[in-house]
Amino acid sequence: MKDDVATPEDRSASLKGMGTSRKRVEDVRFTQGRGNYVDDIRMDGMLFGDFVRSPYAHARVTRIDAEAAKAVPGVIAVLTAADLEPLGLHWMPTLAGDKQMVLADGKVLYQGQEVAFVVAEDRYIAADAVELVEVEYEELPVVVDPFKALEPDAPVLREDLEGQTEGAHGPRRHHNHIFTWEQGDKDATEAVLSEADVVAEEMVYYHRTHPCPLETCGCVASMDKVTGKLTVWGTFQAPHAIRTVVSLISGIAEHNIRIISPDIGGGFGNKVGVYPGYVCSVVASIVTGKPVKWVEDRMDNLMTTAFARDYWMQGKIAATKEGRITGLWCHTTADHGGFDACADPTKFPAGFMNICTGSYDIPVAYLAVDGVYTNKAPGGVAYRCSFRVTEAAYFIERMIEVLAIKLGMDAAELRRINFIRADQFPYQSALGWEYDSGDYHTAWEKALKAVNYDGLRAEQAQRLEDFKAGKTRKLIGIGLTHFTEIVGAGPVKNCDILGLGMFDSCEIRIHPTGSAIARLGTISQGQGHATTFAQIIASEIGIPADDITLEEGDTDTAPYGLGTYGSRSTPVAGAATAMAARKIRAKAQMIAAYLLEVHDDDVEFDVDRFVVKGAPERFKSMKEIAFAAYNQAIPGLEPGLEAVSYYDPPNMTYPFGAYICVMEFDVDTGEHEVRQFYALDDCGTRINPMIIEGQVHGGATEGYAIAMGQEIAYDEMGNVMTGTLMDFFLPTSWETPHYTTDHTVTPSPHHPIGAKGVGESPNVGSVPCFSNAVHDAFRPFGLTQSHMPHDHWRIWRIANELGLHG
Ligand code: PCD
Ligand SMILES: [Cu+]
Missing domain, CATH: 3.30.365.10 (Aldehyde oxidase/xanthine dehydrogenase, molybdopterin binding domain)
Incomplete structure (x- = not known):
């Protein structure tokens, strides 16, 4: 048998495990135009949404007249804050414990802010109708300088918070102040500064910028009125968290919501947050009973999404x-x-x-x-x-x-x-x-x-x-x-977002013939997770990386996870992957020992097999073990070979x-x-x-x-x-x-x-x-x-x- 003559080095190389520059498996798809991005999704009867945005950075909205827009053939609806208010959706919670207008509610706070959402049969009609929505603004004084914003007579930006002296992160000391966060020892530091030989002082400014991913943000929301199931495909860096947030703010039961992040054309943090476009698309789909697509253009993306x-x-x-x-x-x-x-x-x-x-x-x-x-x-x-x-x-x-x-x-x-x-x-x-x-x-x-x-x-x-x-x-x-x-x-003990602990997860399922599928709570946006996470599994359990399918981003199939940002996939989901693989390896060890008729402790893992200690010619390959797992491998032991790990990192x-x-x-x-x-x-x-x-x-x-x-x-x-x-x-x-x-x-x-x-x-x-x-x-x-x-x-x-x- 070929297996028997191959050296451990050869066997190891054929796994393409950790440490090898395995070619990116996803690129076969990407380089041949076969990626599947949000904007590639097309559905029967799909409608398109586009925003009326504020030209002013600070203004009162005194009147919105959508009649002319609604009269355009092909325009299905024009949503304003007044339409969202009865549903309690005119404002939404932010991931930082603040709340944000979904559509302008009485005033606008920045240029490009979403004022109304036009839904039409095609994207061009929607864009044309956007031009016809008449909005009357009354300009208010603008503050773009954060130091001026804190002056006593600075204009009040967040009227909704007026008089609120307590914010999500402690006391607020001014109407434009959000929080003060302090760390370390102030007195001791000031004492050192006052006695030091040398003190250098400087104002270091890190300017406002934007990741500008090749693909802008977008989604397709589809409410199936027959099954009661809401499916949203979107550019989400944290699909599970989005599902929970959608459930909490819409009242739709979480099992009836399915969030899918298809291929993502670069995220860079821009796609972590929740945007008004998502909420409006979901509402529009519920109202019209049709799928609704919203995809930003470049200006929308640069002007309004996470800087x-x-x-x-x-x-x-x-x-x-x-x-x-x-x-x-x-x-x-x-x-x-x-x-x-x-x-x-x-x-x-x-x-x-x-x-x-x-x-x-x-x-x-x-x-x-x-x-x-x-x-x-x-x-x-x-x-x-x-x-x-x-x-x-x-x-x-x-x-x-x-x-x-x-x-x-x-x-x-x-x-x-x-x-x-x-x-x-x-x-x-x-x-x-x-x-x-x-x-x-x-x-x-x-x-x-x-x-x-x-x-x-x-x-x-x-x-x-x-x-x-x-x-x-x-x-x-x-x-x-x-x-x-x-x-x-991060460690769940000190890291959560909206109360969701920041663990992550991996589920691995080995098929009878020794290939596998693994699913994670993270989502690649170009990083190459399908390539690298398979390499971890390959090294941990001895199945070639090429025989492992990796899936992320579908909340109906993937285990719960907090998503991909903050370079957390490798430290957290990568650890979960290794831990799940080790659970599988432990069961495989029992099966191998049983089949080899030795004690569990008398076999050891060797690249892609378990061998009897001191007798390397006596072994069971992972392939053989996988097949055996689907029969009565060990009487009384449950069949199958799969594991899931939810990993809470210690640091x-x-x-x-x-x-x-x-x-x-x-x-x-x-x-x-x-x-x-x-x-x-x-x-x-x-x-x-x-x-x-x-x-x-x-x-x-x-x-x-x-x-x-x-x-x-x-x-x-x-x-x-x-x-x-x-x-x-x-x-x-x-x-x-x-x-x-x-x-x-x-x-x-x-x-x-x-x-x-x-x-x-x-x-x-x-x-x-x-x-x-x-x-x-x-x-x-x-x-x-x-x-x-x-x-x-x-x-x-x-x-x-x-x-x-x-
Ligand atoms: N040691 C090690 C580490 C790592 N790795 C690899 O590498 C990568 C990465 O990883 P990480 O670091 O862990 O990270 P993640 O989590 O995965 O991801 C995230 C990041 O990622 C980056 N990168 C990238 N790439 C691309 N292509 N695209 C994109 O989008 C992006 N983004 C960006 C960002 S921004 Mo944030 O969100 O802001 O927070 S954060 C971020 C992957 O694949 C992995 O596997 C390896 O290999 N090794
Ligand atoms: Cu970071």
Whole structure:
């Protein structure tokens, strides 16, 4: 038999298990135009919805006249808040404990807000009719600046909350104030700051941006009046949570709701939240008895769905003369827009921003975050870090640079002397986290060596001399970052969303002939879960990954899970997958021992079989065991071979990375060139190195976009200045830098396979890296801090303000 002669290495290779760069199975479908996205769904009699949106950022809605729109042939209905009110659906709960208007109820709070929902026989008729809905607005004063929003005489944005001094996250001290969240020891930190040798202080702003996935948000809602069953296909990153929310707000029993996330064309956090379009489509389907589709256009998506960041972070960092950091202080003003619609775990209204001590051993720290309402779109979920770790990493990595300037020190050296040492893990941070594992010094040295750091600094110094001598107009900037991520929300004891604990799940069913299907509570949006989760199972139970079907996103078949965001799939659902596989392996072991007529303890697992200890020629392959399981394998033992695991992780995982980039800046035009970008990631055990590399390329490209040009900008009237791809920067292959990827492996001690997440890391790490390169180039001329995005105009302006234009 072939089986008998194959070496364990050959057998292992044929499984395509963990550690192999297995090709992405989903790409066969995607590259041949056979993906199935929401907009591909077509049903008999399907209607289309489109929104009338507010042109004003703050206005009272005094009259809505839909008569002309309703008269258009093919228009079926026009919904307004007045129609939703009797159903109690004119407002909906947000994932952050706030409530949000589904359709304008008396006033609008941001440009693009949903005012009325037109339902028609086709999309074009709906769009035409939208133009005919007459809405009268009475303009109100607009606030787009969160600091101005907190002034005593600022206009009242949320009239529905007037007089409410208690919010979802504690006391409110002003009519536009949402919450104050405090972590750490304020007094101790302030004491350290007042006595320190050196204190560096800076306002670090992380601008408002947007993930802009290729596919916009959308859904098809179909209420079957005969069966009473509501099915909704949609771009949902958390299908089960959506099902529960729909049940809670509609009163439809949860078993009568089926949520399906088909293929998703990129999520990046944009598709975590609940949008008015979903609610309106469901209501319209119930009212009309027909399926209703709603799909945003690009402007809808950019202007109204979950934005990212918009954090003003005032920082102070204290150190000794030698550069040992002694304390960190941060006060953040967080601009949440018109409604607080973030998707952070309940106890963390500013997400995990308290990871802002970063990779450094900082004895005391204090963080306060004030959430503020402004006349901008709500959200704050996205992107590539749902939980504000990007903001935290940007803050600390900028503060380190600012401190290095103040100390007159090399920033690589400053990091080195402050890193948490390998022997300090598990490490308790001053702001309350227990970092599971890390080896920062090793990663840092490897990175510095890989780019020849000293050589780069010498070249940079030479260039500076040449610049001063008038021989060149280009400066070199070296960007450094060492980030620590926190992903895998999360232990149910401290992480829930709307009361739903953030565990995750996997169910595996082995078929008689030894192939299998696995279903998870997560949902891939392009990450390649069908490829990687099968690899975990392959390694755990010895069935080739190619023989395993992986399914996600259908709430009628998948076990309950909290979905995919915050790089939680690998840390949580990945762990559930390994645990479910191990349950199967345990039963397989019993069956194998019985068939081999030895005691359970006398067989051991060997790649794809159980062998009798000391007698490897006596074995039962997993294939044989699977078949036996469907007969009376062991008298009295229940037939079948399947298992489910609901996994509540004991801790988060803490991936980290060392990123270095080299950029050149043309002082006269403000143009830049990314000469080199080196990314070392440590995500613990690596499941699929090729997919990890793809994640790093994608995340770093998004980071490049954010740092160097991407922004959702508003004018003072609250108009979105960047609502189309003409103004919103999305890098193409032309602008995208070349990346060098590298890694170290420090497994997570508590994760069953030692894996940590990686999807978010490259964004968390690359933004400060690019931004630090900009600042580094101009450091010799006195630049300490300037706001992103560092587009050509802003870089030109820096050069100009520093007097470099002669
Ligand atoms: N160690 C390791 C880790 C990991 N991995 C892989 O990698 C990936 C990823 O993972 P993770 O990290 O775990 O993550 P997830 O959960 O899955 O996902 C999520 C993320 O993911 C990322 N990436 C991506 N990609 C794509 N393609 N698309 C998309 O959309 C996206 N998104 C983004 C985001 S944004 Mo948020 O939502 O904001 O929070 S979060 C996020 C997958 O596949 C996995 O399996 C491996 O292999 N290994
Ligand atoms: Cu995150």
